Amino acid sequence: MPQLSSGGGDDLGANDEMIAFKDEGEQEEKIQENAFTERDLADLKSSLVNESEGSSSSPAAAAADPEAIRRVQDPQRGYQEKLPDHMEDGIKHQDTGMYKGSAYSGYPFLMLSDPYLPNGSMSPLSNKVPVVQPSHGVHPLTPLIPYSNEHFSHGSHSPHLPADISQKQGVHRPSQTSDIPGFYSLPPGGVGQITPSMGWFTHPLMLSSGMHTTGIPHPAIVPHSGKQEIDHYDRSMKPQPEPKREKEAKKPTIKKPLNAFMLYMKEMRAKVIAECTLKESAAINQILGRRWHALSREEQAKYYELARKERQLHMQLYPGWSARDNYGKKKRRAREKQQDSNSDPASPKKCRARFGLNQQTDWCGPCRCVLLRFLFHCS
DNA sequence: TCTCCTTTGAAGAGT
DNA sequence: ACTCTTCAAAGGAGA
Numbered sequence: 291m292p293q294l295s296s297g298g299g300d301d302l303g304a305n306d307e308m309i310a311f312k313d314e315g316e317q318e319e320k321i322q323e324n325a326f327t328e329r330d331l332a333d334l335k336s337s338l339v340n341e342s343e344g345s346s347s348s349p350a351a352a353a354a355d356p357e358a359i360r361r362v363q364d365p366q367r368g369y370q371e372k373l374p375d376h377m378e379d380g381i382k383h384q385d386t387g388m389y390k391g392s393a394y395s396g397y398p399f400l401m402l403s404d405p406y407l408p409n410g411s412m413s414p415l416s417n418k419v420p421v422v423q424p425s426h427g428v429h430p431l432t433p434l435i436p437y438s439n440e441h442f443s444h445g446s447h448s449p450h451l452p453a454d455i456s457q458k459q460g461v462h463r464p465s466q467t468s469d470i471p472g473f474y475s476l477p478p479g480g481v482g483q484i485t486p487s488m489g490w491f492t493h494p495l496m497l498s499s500g501m502h503t504t505g506i507p508h509p510a511i512v513p514h515s516g517k518q519e520i521d522h523y524d525r526s527m528k529p530q531p532e533p534k535r536e537k538e539a540k541k542p543t544i545k546k547p548l549n550a551f552m553l554y555m556k557e558m559r560a561k562v563i564a565e566c567t568l569k570e571s572a573a574i575n576q577i578l579g580r581r582w583h584a585l586s587r588e589e590q591a592k593y594y595e596l597a598r599k600e601r602q603l604h605m606q607l608y609p610g611w612s613a614r615d616n617y618g619k620k621k622r623r624a625r626e627k628q629q630d631s632n633s634d635p636a637s638p639k640k641c642r643a644r645f646g647l648n649q650q651t652d653w654c655g656p657c658r659c660v661l662l663r664f665l666f667h668c669s
Numbered sequence: 670t671c672t673c674c675t676t677t678g679a680a681g682a683g684t
Numbered sequence: 685a686c687t688c689t690t691c692a693a694a695g696g697a698g699a
Contacts, residue, residue, distance in 0.1 A: 324675050546692045551677035555693065572675040572693040579676040597678080617690060 450562035511542045544611050547604040551582055 547557065555578050562574050562581075582590070604611070 549678040575676040
C-alpha cells in the first residue's frame with residue numbers, strides 16, 4: 291500500500307509503483323533522473339510561481355499524442371503490448387512542464403470547485419470556467435483548504451467547527467486538525483475571492499446535497515442521485531417538493547478520497563482532451579495511464595503526497611467512514627429500485643397483477659396506475 | 670436511464 | 685499473507 295511519509299521523497303508509497311515502472315523501462319527512468327538537472331529544478335521552482343507556463347503545450351507533445359491515440363484506438367496494438375512506450379518522451383517532458391506549472395497551482399481549482407459534486411468537477415485546464423484563481427505564492431497544498439474549518443468560521447466558535455460534528459455524530463474527533471499542516475489555511479482574503487455567484491453558503495440545497503453536516507461543502511459528500519438533483523435545481527431554482535420516501539432514499543453518500551492517479555487524471559484530462567480531440571473517457575484514461583507511468587518519481591510523488599493529504603483529511607472529517615460503506619452500491623441501488631417497485635401499490639407491476647394484464651400490455655404506466663388506483667380505490 | 674468501458678490506487682473481503 | 689473485488693473520475697456508446 292503506497293504510503294507517503296510527509297517528510298520525503300524516497301520513502302514514498304510510490305515505491306511499489308516505481309518498481310513496476312522500473313520493470314517496464316528502467317533505463318528510461320535512469321535517463322529521466324539524470325535529466326532532472328539543477329536547471330530543471332530551477333524551472334520547477336519558477337514555474338510553481340508562474341502558473342501560466344503550465345497551460346502552454348509543446349509541439350512535441352502535440353506530435354506525440356496522435357501516436358498515443360492510434361495505439362489506443364487500434365485494438366491490435368493495445369496497451370497490454372507494453373511497448374517501449376517511454377518513447378513518449380515528448381509527452382513526458384511536456385507533462386513534466388505542465389506539472390511544473392500546474393500540478394499544484396491548478397489543484398485548488400479542483401478542490402474549491404467541489405470536484406466530488408457531480409457538477410463541481412473541473413480541472414484547471416478544463417473548459418469549465420474556474421471560479422477561484424489560485425493566488426501565486428500560495429502553498430501548493432492550499433487546494434485542500436475546503437477541508438479546513440478555519441475558512442468557514444470567523445472566530446473561535448462556529449456552527450461549522452468540527453467539535454460540532456463530534457457532538458452530532460457522537461464520535462471523538464482529534465482536536466481540530468492539529469496535525470493538518472499550516473498550509474491548509476487560506477491566505478487572508480482567500481475566501482474573499484469567492485464570488486457570491488458561487489452560492490457556496492447560500493444555496494438552499496447545499497446542506498442537503500454537497501454539504502458535510504458541519505456545513506462544509508465537502509467534495510466527498512454527494513446526494514444519492516446527485517447529478518440529476520443538482521441539474522434540476524440549477525435549471526429551475528425552485529426545489530420541487532419531494533416525496534418523503536424519496537428524500538429518505540437520497541441520503542448523501544460520502545465518497546472515497548481520490549487516489550494519486552485519480553488526482554492526476556482529474557488535472558490532466560482536459561489537457562489530453564484538448565490535445566487529442568478525444569472525448570471517450572476510456573481512451574483518454576488509457577493515455578493518462580501511460581503518461582502516469584512515464585512520469586518521473588518526483589512528479590508522481592507530488593500526487594501521492596496530495597492523495598495522502600486527502601486521505602488524512604477525509605479520515606478527520608469522517609472518522610467513522612469506511613470504504614465499505616459504499617461497497618455494493620450499484621447492486622444495492624438496483625435492489626432498492628426493485629423493492630420500490632414492489633412496495634409501490636401503484637407500480638405497473640402491481641397493477642398488471644391486480645388487473646390481470648400481461649407483460650406485453652403497455653398501457654399500464656405508473657401514471658395510469660395512479661389513475662386506476664383512484665378509480666378503483668386500490669390501496 | 671442505466672451500465673459498460675478504461676486507467677491506477679486504496680481498502681475491504683475472502684481464502 | 686496473499687489474492688480478489690469494489691469504488692473513486694470521466695463522458696461517450698450502446699442496451
